[in-house]
Amino acid sequence: MSTSPSSNSPLLVLEDLSKSFGGLRAVHELSFSVQAGSITSLIGGNGAGKTTVFNLITGNLGADSGHILFRGRRIDGLPPHKIARAGIARSFQDLRLFSRLSALDNVAAAIPQQRGESLLASLLGGARLKAANRENEARARGLLEQLTLAGHEESLAEQLSYGQQKLLGLGRLLATEGELLLLDEPTAGLSPGMVEDFCGRIRRLVDAGKTILLIEHNVEIVMRLSDWVVVMHQGEKIAEGVPEEVRHNVSVMHTYLGISS
Amino acid sequence: MDYVIYIGNLMALYATLAISLNLLVGYTGLISIAQAGMYGIGAYITALLALNFTHDLLLTTLLSAAGGVAVSLVVALPALRLRNEYFLIATMGFQSIIYSLFMNLELTGGPNGLWGVPHPQLFGFTFNTSLEKFLLAVALAVVCYVLALRVTRSPFGRLLRAVREDQTAVSSLGKSVYRIKFSIFIFSAIFAAAAGTLYTYSITAIDPVAFALDESIFIITIVIVGGTGSLNGSVLAAVLLILLPEAMKFLPIPALIAPQIRQISYGLLLVFFTRFRRQGLIGEYQDVLK
Amino acid sequence: MQRIGGLLVTLLAAALWLAPVGAQAQMAKGEPYRIGIILPMTGTAADYGADFNAGAVLAEEEINAAGGVNGRPIKLVLADSKASPKEGVAEFRRLVEVEKVPAIISTMTHIIVPQFPISKETNTPMITVGAITPLIRTAGPTVFSNYPLADDEERIIAEYAIHKLGIKKAALIYENSAWGKQLGEIFSAEFKKLGGEILAEEISEKGGRDFRSQLTRIRATNPPLLVAYAYYGELGLIVRQSEELGIKTRFMSMGAPQNQAFAEIAGPAANGFISGSPRWDENAPQVKAFIERYKKRYGKDPDLYGPYFYDAVRLFAAAIEKGGYSKEGIQKGLRELGNFPGVNGTMNFEKSNVALLPLRFVQFENGKWMPIKN
């Protein structure tokens, strides 16, 4: 196993990852990698184990066996917040916004390494803390503005429309400054117009240097956006490749695309 | 006058206890019923120090707070791994164990408790009147309020509320939920223990019953009535709930059932505020307690 | 705020609806003499409060029916300590400052001890009843007790066991409270001083209902004597569960079991139980009359301490008559009463603030407490 980082080594590597719940095999000997600066999509039917893979990567679940490497370092076994700090940020299918916090607070809470983030620092206060807070809030406002949420800074997250909540979730994700973004069905439930908007945003993120691992049901979007596609079925990888290859793979047509279209 | 001052003293102590508990319950979503235990730790440490070594106010307060920190570490390390009802039940377990220690250790005087605590001294000044002790309690409440306000308005406070809303999401942002909960738990224990110090000095004799489970429930009643997530609410409710039974003593209720009626009124307040007015008297939002 | 106001109004209405018709006779006229009384009316020790209050109220009613003191009625102002020192202190202060009472009756060791400094500070005389702690002796001139303290009572009980019963080995169980612990520890010390041996020492929780594991430990030591300090409810259960566990021993205690409820709870298992207390001679005519009156008023037997509260109220009434209705007058009055004929015996505060009453030993036989011959 090679752990020496080199310029063209992948950003994220999964090696023989397995996880079962009780007797149920959710993920079985799964291996794939994500190249820096790419959009990789994870597709498969319901229960294929996609979200479990996300939970394994982010440390919300512990793998039964196998390794996960990020920038060539093992991250499996680390607690979720350390993995997030290493540069992996995720969104959730059910958003998991801080419902009774303002939109601004939702985004501001995600900014890493804030000065007043520890109890002691917040008790001591001081001018530098105030300045840092102003700066962070300005950054959060900037993000909200980018996401067309200007004017909603003080609204509670739960008071926003569903589309706005999805945007806010993206804003919170971006505020973490993570390098690898795991997006769990970012376009589900959105109007066609908003789906387009989201695709554009995802593209621009990659252009700005982010790497993206995507779970997506909408095949059209997957084909259009992805650089690489990994197909899962019942916890196992059954195919991977560039979108064209995968589209022509018969077994994929049968097990996944055939059913979902 | 001393009676009124004494009641004021109790109000200030309970305001401190309620504010410190509200940081856990209202801001962080940690429903703890071990607050009376932490309060008792401070009270016992103070009584033991004052009877045997020193009744210097600053020293006894600091050592009590240190004791509060030590005990809260013991409670927090396991309890903070649990969520919601499980956390509540674990704190109930610790509350009962702490009470049992007060009740049965030789050191704490067992059920007899400790008595004859001397008046506190600070830089050669002795606080020997009710009024002076009342002012100390008010000072503590003010310090607690100001620091709590500072905490809740800081980025750390934002994280507290974020933890209350969704712990998984907070950890996905690279923030250690455990560290956040741990720090606020300790902060809360420090003020509960300091309130215990002043309680000991104002009453001069302590016993285990003052720090039993009922006391924890009373403190959480103040927090709920005042409004979870509202510091002003905690202060207001501390004043009102101490005043309520005192005021009821002046009502023409038959003497024999008046005490039970007062207890029932506490029960009614708990039911009313959890069922119909979860934001408390002046709480932030309808739904903080959800 | 409005909600709280509404609640108060509702409670007030409920209280008025529940209020019983005043039972006080209107013989005495004028502004009443007020006496404060602080009892545990709620919480685990509420059964004490109910019994103690019954004794005190009977005295209040009788005094007033008989024309009061100096033609004026007396009025008890009841306060609830909730068996909590915090409340006990608050109530003491409230009674003195707001209710303006010049004298207070109080009970329970952990309640009265923090009240001592306030009694001294405000020069308010207090009679403590049944709080048996020797600390009362050193609490200053304002603190009185009309019940002997544990160092006297338990010493005599230990002497009785060793000398009269000729038993040198005993097991001990006591209530896990300031009251029970002091009784138990003082008995243990006195018993050992006289050459006795304590085979086992166990506690019972106030409000506890299952003492089988403690008693099983005691059973293993096969004690010829089991000394038990608990109030009558728990004490009755201890005796009953001892029998159910096959423990064959003689029981001994202070006065707590001397009432009807104990007899019912313990049943025949209590036969041979020896109780030593400064309690009355049941055959004395004034005592018989008192028990009759008590039964008529409450439909049950008096407990141990209730009659001492009855006497405490009468002591204050007599002291007011003698020394006047003021804090100083009442203290002076109490000291000058001479031999006051209490229902429990003759009380005298001339030399000491603690009334010295001789102990009487009685034995349980078929549902009744019988005097021990010789």
Place this chain on the structure above:
Amino acid sequence: MSVLSQFVFNGIVAGSVYALIALGFALIFTASRVFHFAHGGVYTVSAFAGYTVMVTLGLGLAAGFATAALVAALMGVGINMVLYEPMKAGNVSPFVAMISSFGVLIILTNLTAIVWGSNPTVLSPGGSATIYRLGPIYTTGPQLQIIVFTVVLALLLWVFFRFVRLGIAIRAMGSDAELAEVVGMPSRRLRHISFIVGSGLVGISSLLIGLNVGIIDFNMGFDIMLMATVAMIIGGLGNVGAAAAGGFVLGVVQNVAIWKIESKWQLAISFGILILMLLFRPSGLFGERGPAA
């Protein structure tokens, strides 16, 4: 050895009392996910109601038990209707309901003191129980009755929840309200049924326990609820049979510990066990699932 066997037996007697209370408590928890502390208040009031009919009015044992069960069932379902159902409809967290429930316990306890007084009330006078000796173990008639009643009841409930459609539905409802509607009954009504049955059982238990102990008092609901909670955690949440088993385990451990440890530490031991369980086996000794994290 004779001492140890007596300790174990004492534990079984104490455990059957915990188990009896924990049964109804767990049944209600299974259906509604509420820590129904007011159960202790229902226990107290129903005991006194039964006492009034049985002793004060002299209508006999059967009438006493029927009254206690009826009063308890009505109170239980009433509390559910007035408090928990509206909270559920408002999507309020179960621990708010738990605090509310504490309030109801305080109210019922003190109401009992007002109506029936604060002195212990004698339900069965001393000397009325037959004492048996089984080898080195001493016991009484009422103790054996309680143990048998508890074991039979626990088995019946276990069968009910495992094999009867209604029982399976109630168990399923705890985790997923829609699942329960498979039996064609709204989940609301299923919860009402659970409150009626769980509370009715505690009504019967209150008199049974009262007859064994000999006395009842207004304050008896508090301590017993603490122990029932510990029993339920030890056994495993969401499983009625496990809660009963937890009661027995708690009783036996508590009493056997006293064999070697001073009795004053009994309470601390019980809660120590609780915390160890929460830490190392949060799903309980016999539970199927861990805490919903």
